[in-house]
Amino acid sequence: MNEIQITGGLLLAGILFTLGLVGVLIRRNIIFMLVCVEIMLNAAGLAFIVAGSKWAQPDGQVMFIFILTMAAAEVSVGLALILQIHHQLKTLDGDAANTMKG
Amino acid sequence: MNIWLIPALPLLGAFILIVAGSGLPRRVATIIGSGSVGLAALVTLIVGYNFISTGATSVDFIAWQWIDVADFSPAIAYHLDALSLVFIFVITFVGFLIHVYSAEFMAEDEGCTRFFAYLNLFVCSMLTLVLADNLVLLYLGWEGVGLCSYLLIGFWYTDEKNGYAARKAFIVTRVGDTALAIGLFMLFQNFNTLNIQEIATQATQQWTVGSETAMIISLLLLGGAVGKSAQLPLQTWLPDAMAGPSPVSALIHAATMVTAGVYLIARTHVIFEMAPGALLIVGIIGAVTLTIAGFTALTQHDLKRVLAYSTISQIGYMFLALGVSAWSAAIFHFMIHAFFKALLFLAAGAVIMALHHEHDMYKMGGLRKKLPAIYWTFLIGASSLAALPLVTGGFYSKDQILWLSLAGENGNIWFFLFALLGAFITSIYTFRMLFLTFFGEEKTHVGHAPGRGMTIPLLVLAGLSTLGGFIELPHSFGHFTIFSNFLSPVLPSVAVQEDFENIEWIVQLVAAGVALSGVYVAYVFYIVKPGLSEELKMSAADLHKFFFNGWGFDALYDKLFVRPFVFISNINKKDIADKLYDGLVMLANWFNRILAYTQSGVLRWYIMGIVIGGILLLTLGLIKS
Numbered sequence: 136m137n138e139i140q141i142t143g144g145l146l147l148a149g150i151l152f153t154l155g156l157v158g159v160l161i162r163r164n165i166i167f168m169l170v171c172v173e174i175m176l177n178a179a180g181l182a183f184i185v186a187g188s189k190w191a192q193p194d195g196q197v198m199f200i201f202i203l204t205m206a207a208a209e210v211s212v213g214l215a216l217i218l219q220i221h222h223q224l225k226t227l228d229g230d231a232a233n234t235m236k237g
Numbered sequence: 238m239n240i241w242l243i244p245a246l247p248l249l250g251a252f253i254l255i256v257a258g259s260g261l262p263r264r265v266a267t268i269i270g271s272g273s274v275g276l277a278a279l280v281t282l283i284v285g286y287n288f289i290s291t292g293a294t295s296v297d298f299i300a301w302q303w304i305d306v307a308d309f310s311p312a313i314a315y316h317l318d319a320l321s322l323v324f325i326f327v328i329t330f331v332g333f334l335i336h337v338y339s340a341e342f343m344a345e346d347e348g349c350t351r352f353f354a355y356l357n358l359f360v361c362s363m364l365t366l367v368l369a370d371n372l373v374l375l376y377l378g379w380e381g382v383g384l385c386s387y388l389l390i391g392f393w394y395t396d397e398k399n400g401y402a403a404r405k406a407f408i409v410t411r412v413g414d415t416a417l418a419i420g421l422f423m424l425f426q427n428f429n430t431l432n433i434q435e436i437a438t439q440a441t442q443q444w445t446v447g448s449e450t451a452m453i454i455s456l457l458l459l460g461g462a463v464g465k466s467a468q469l470p471l472q473t474w475l476p477d478a479m480a481g482p483s484p485v486s487a488l489i490h491a492a493t494m495v496t497a498g499v500y501l502i503a504r505t506h507v508i509f510e511m512a513p514g515a516l517l518i519v520g521i522i523g524a525v526t527l528t529i530a531g532f533t534a535l536t537q538h539d540l541k542r543v544l545a546y547s548t549i550s551q552i553g554y555m556f557l558a559l560g561v562s563a564w565s566a567a568i569f570h571f572m573i574h575a576f577f578k579a580l581l582f583l584a585a586g587a588v589i590m591a592l593h594h595e596h597d598m599y600k601m602g603g604l605r606k607k608l609p610a611i612y613w614t615f616l617i618g619a620s621s622l623a624a625l626p627l628v629t630g631g632f633y634s635k636d637q638i639l640w641l642s643l644a645g646e647n648g649n650i651w652f653f654l655f656a657l658l659g660a661f662i663t664s665i666y667t668f669r670m671l672f673l674t675f676f677g678e679e680k681t682h683v684g685h686a687p688g689r690g691m692t693i694p695l696l697v698l699a700g701l702s703t704l705g706g707f708i709e710l711p712h713s714f715g716h717f718t719i720f721s722n723f724l725s726p727v728l729p730s731v732a733v734q735e736d737f738e739n740i741e742w743i744v745q746l747v748a749a750g751v752a753l754s755g756v757y758v759a760y761v762f763y764i765v766k767p768g769l770s771e772e773l774k775m776s777a778a779d780l781h782k783f784f785f786n787g788w789g790f791d792a793l794y795d796k797l798f799v800r801p802f803v804f805i806s807n808i809n810k811k812d813i814a815d816k817l818y819d820g821l822v823m824l825a826n827w828f829n830r831i832l833a834y835t836q837s838g839v840l841r842w843y844i845m846g847i848v849i850g851g852i853l854l855l856t857l858g859l860i861k862s
Contacts, residue, residue, distance in 0.1 A: 160841055
């Protein structure tokens, strides 16, 4: 019974992660890419929660809180960057921001 | 007894001169340079006095462990016995006199400090060579003299020709050094040690006389000796080495470098005695070399080149003596030769300097009156070289070799005949040199005469080369053998074949007659009828040219080694071995280009990269587990 729950949870996390990844790879709009990254982060968080519940350890939930905090920080920085890109390039196309090659 | 001081003092001198070099006033540099060798000579006297008065057969001094790897543990250690004492005596004393002479000779030269630094290092290397108690340390000294000879021969390096001469000396002796190194490896493989005394004891126990290993090792050691001592077939470097300043020639020829080969064979005589075949080859090399070099010396025009060929020929005598196991006779001749050859070179240097760097004997002449001090000392040196009977040191040392080459247990009539022929030629070319330089009419104006700093060493050396002979008198008169008695704990004396015991005086008479008739021939050719030698030269022009060019050895080596080498290196201008490294460079460039493409600035490509990498890593992890 427990086994199935874990498999299901991890499967869900995997599907979500893949969806997010595919989204990051195929979308050109930077806002969508950011959203997809959020999905991937959440998928990872879910995997942690499932693992934590499997071994009855609080670490998984602690990790999730970490991820949540990090995601918040990431979104704020990410949105700031998007605003800057929009301001500079007048577009939200991620590929257009390839002038920064170094 | 502070044996270590003897090589350490010149080393210290060299060190100071190299480090403080340009900052020192010329006078101070000269004093440090000659003073350090002078002090070493003083220490040698004290050490020698203690050594003789205590009656010890050998003294060892271990400074420190040099290398310690598995069984291989040579030390920086000195071994003093009668043989090395004779050598360090000659090296420090003759070296000191040469230093004193150089102080005036080089006074005007730009690189005076550099010159003394090299000289000191040279003396130090040679002392290390003869005092070493193991063959590794000996090899260090051996290479040291090679390096210093290179530096000194090319001392006036602004002239391209001198640089070539220096390189030639370095490369040709390297051929011998390689043989020596292989010999050392083989010795170590056989005995697991390179300590000379241990090798000597083990060789007599493990080998039988005439064993193949002994033969091979002896020949390899001989190869080294032949290279350094400029014997056949590696003699070609020595005449060209005259490019260096005259004191350098004196040092190389008299006290260091070329005598190293003689020392090496005497030092390892136990090995050679295990291989009679190799000893015979040593004798043959000596006999042939002394004749060839003698004939070449007969035809040279350059004063210093005559002396160079004469050294090759006299070292040939030493090799001949070694070849017939007359060890102490070889060392005796070495010592006397050091005195008179240093004298001759220094006198020649003084002549050349007085004539504004004129080397050609045919442009000299009439110097007897202008440079009397040089003339008289040169005459004494030349008489000693020509072995004029009774009054010269050279007579006693050379007579011993002549006698033992015939009557010694390994002697034979052919060695004797070669030696006799050599003696005849020697006295001809020696007095040819003397007559051309000092007699006849003056052809070049004499500049300033050499001062006291150059004359005093000449006088001392003249004294030594005369009196030095009297410490060993033949059986037929006096039978006074202090020198060979002194050496007898190290070098076994040679037995005389019974058939010859009563005819020693005949041999001496013949030798004396040959030497005197040589002088007479030279007198007839160059004083009485000066035109005669020209006629002879014309009638045998080809032969003269052949002799003049040193029997074509240079041309032969040029055809055999130099040209093919240049040819191959021309083909292989773009070194084939470099292709491998060029390939590596190209590969790195190619990767660089590919990786540069990936840096497109398109964010999604980067993420793709990360994803692919992540998948690869995960797959690897899965496969491994």
